[in-house]
Amino acid sequence: MLYYLHSCFTERSPMTKFQLFVFALLSLLLCSLAVPVRAQAGIQLVSNEGSLSFPESATFRAEFQAGANITLVVLEYGVDQLTCGTVVAKSFPQFTPAADVQVEWTWEMRQSGSLPPGALLWWRWQVQDASGVQFTSPKQTILWLDDIHDWQAVTGGNINLHYYEGGQAFGQALHDAAAQALVRLSQDVGLRPEKPVDIYIYANTNDLRDAILYEPDWVGGQAFPGNNIVIIGVSADQLDWGKSTEAHELTHVLVGHLTFTCLGFIPTWLNEGLAMYGEGGPQSVELAQFDQAKAADQLLALRSLTGGFSEESDRANLSYTESYSVINFLIQTYGRDKMTALLAALRNGATTDEALQSVYGFDTDGLDDAWRTSISAAPRVGSSNPTPVPIPTQVPTIVPVGAAPVAPAAPTPRPTQVQATVTQVTITQAPGPAATSVPLTERLGISRDVVLGVEFGLVGCILTVLVIAVPVLVTTRRHHRRQK
Template sequence: MRLRLIVIVFVVSVFWAVPHPAALAQSPISVSSNQATTSFPEWITFNVELKSDSPITRIVLEYGVDQLTCGQVVGKALPTFTSSTNVKTRWTWEMKQTGSEPPGATIWWRWQITTADGKQLLTDKKTLTWLDDWRKWQTVSGNQVNLHWYTGDKAFATELLNAALKAIADLGHTTGLKPEGTVEIYIYASSQDLRNAIFYAPGWTGGRAYSRQNIVIIGIPPNSLTWGKQSIAHELTHVLFGRSTFSCLSDSPTWLSEGLAMYGQGGPDAESVLLFNAAVSNDKILSVRALSGNFSEASDVANLSYTESHSLVQFLISSYGQDKIMKLVNTLKNGTTIDSALQSVYGFDSDGLEDAWRTKIGAKPRRAASNISATKTPTLVPTYVPIAGLQIPTRTPTPTLTLVPPTVTATSTSESPTVIALAPPTGTSVPTTQAMASTNLGTIPILVSIGILILGVIIIAITRRRVA
């Protein structure tokens, strides 16, 4: 009887000594407010208000963009604040420092907080859509395409959407390229409106494709519908091609991407063809290796680069068939260099391609100087020294560009900061938090082990006494 009583008392004492799970789930750090304000296209400011039983000593903002990346890419910033049990702080992401994210991009962020007694908290991720949402955007949707516009009637938008859907169907039939996920297309009322939405775009930019984010932006006035349909097909091809060839091991050549895009839109216009023919006659065409890097910002050279790229792709398709061009795309996705991929599929490298192509179009033989490889510059954005505490979240991928339409009507716009009403990913109105590992968790196994040891000693002692 005495033994049973001892065991019961011991078990009860051990139970009360072990922290209850409900107590462990409660965090000593609470989030009173967690939101972001934007001034498109300039900046995003992340704001947080915190309370804790112990002074807060460290706050780290983690942030990034939803896109295809090579591994996990997380930006980190250290906002300034005074250690206290009640803290308000903020940190601003300056787009001029890092280069613009595309309109429609999904930005995410979360906070990591540490207190003086070692407690930690990692908040849930929150997101916002980076967009000039002071415009009256409207949306029409089709199969794997959402088209957003703010100028022109619904018939205008529907024609552009139908052009996008037709382009996707044609590309699937001729090249095998297909969309991965839903493509978001943003139609600006002019090329000037578009350039106002992003930093560091060349003056001739009429559209951009961001394949990693599945986003296309184009400036299409309602009176340039024909050009707009061609441009949508062009930029959609870039998105489909970019996602199909995405690799962390190598880059695809620009001539292949732009050539397929020109092929997808139906080829260059008559004036561009005349300029290309003149360049062939005067031996002014660019080498294939020169077309592997970024195109010139000079509009005349850029125009020739696009037309040449189309001619190269058309040569490959007409001479060797559509199956091989898709095989080339798939080979590049595996991280193969363009020379190795060409050699594997066609039996020649970039120089061999240029030799065969020049013969086909009646151009003069390739110059030996074209053996020099072009330098693939990673971005059009100039390098700036980041502001204190900033770690750039990702290398800005080079977006593909479209020339402006022949005539556009430029409009100027003004912007004011917009407060984003942000819902947590769970859909609840109250920000939720997630407690990180508590320092109390490590004591539980120790207490249980000691208890079992003591209980064993007691039982052995009592047993021996009875035997004696």
């Protein structure tokens, strides 16, 4: 071949120059076409969709095409919420390696723990083919909400209130009450939302329970601080109850946000006392019961209200009213800024006693004593107090999606040719910056797809040159021979 090329350049016939010109032109044209076509090759996202079967599951489907067999597809998914650290849930849909694959995976809420209506789900795909080309799809989101109800919204004042029954006046009244509660919480306690809170009003508790899979025995309203969401079942004839309940749950969202930490712990008397304060205080019946307990020297030790409240209703009611009374004492006596400082200290990891001591100069027992003095109750009896129950039960919570490994799901229906059953769901730390050496192309910001495309383009270019060069040069040589 080199000989042919050499002879072409050394022999001086007009025909040879013309043929060389044609050859060079064709090569240039084909090479210029080959490089960009191959540079765009890689893994293509053909389709990508999420669909809901509320409240049971969410299904994610996608189709990919690549120049080589696709060998790995990973689904990363989660829900927009406050979490401790960067945790990403992953699943590995099964499929037969091919240049064109369809995959599907279903997120079963009965296995992961149900999400609050209105939560924002997200997902993305990581794909790799046999030649090592990798692809990450853009992050997609879908709103986790039923389409059974005709949801209406009233917005403004950092409250998005969603309802579907009761009419516009009903929705407006609940929205305005929530917005007023926010103003009160801001003025008295220093609690403000970082972004609008979504409140979903179900028409009754049955509808509410249908929207969440697990069934707490007392459910009426529920706060999800990590998601910035409140859900309540309120019928049209329960407007007053609805207003106070949404204010209560709203307070839990704000307190949960302000004190969110992976280190700290907020005592139940503080959380529920603030929520009672947020809703405007106990009802007259509850206040009467509290006065009765005070007169009979049956008030509960504050330290016993650090964990879960009693299951027994009278004692639970007294726990709520007493918590409110303590919070009211702290705010009226020491003011808003100290309350904000107390919550900040808890967020920063201080124990309850440390936080109280640093802000007010007394611990839980000292607060108990000061509060009893302020309401003219009998002094605390140290040794006969019940011990705290170390389980938080009053602020409803669900298992965060990213917090625990999820069991393998049952096989799901799939399109033909796709073996899309779930084999494994793992929770892994999101990869941090690579500590190992980085390829030059990546440091230059050139993607692997482009590099491979250029490599393929060059190979194609060389082949083109050879394919054209051989007949052209052979013809030239033979022509020369005939001339000789």
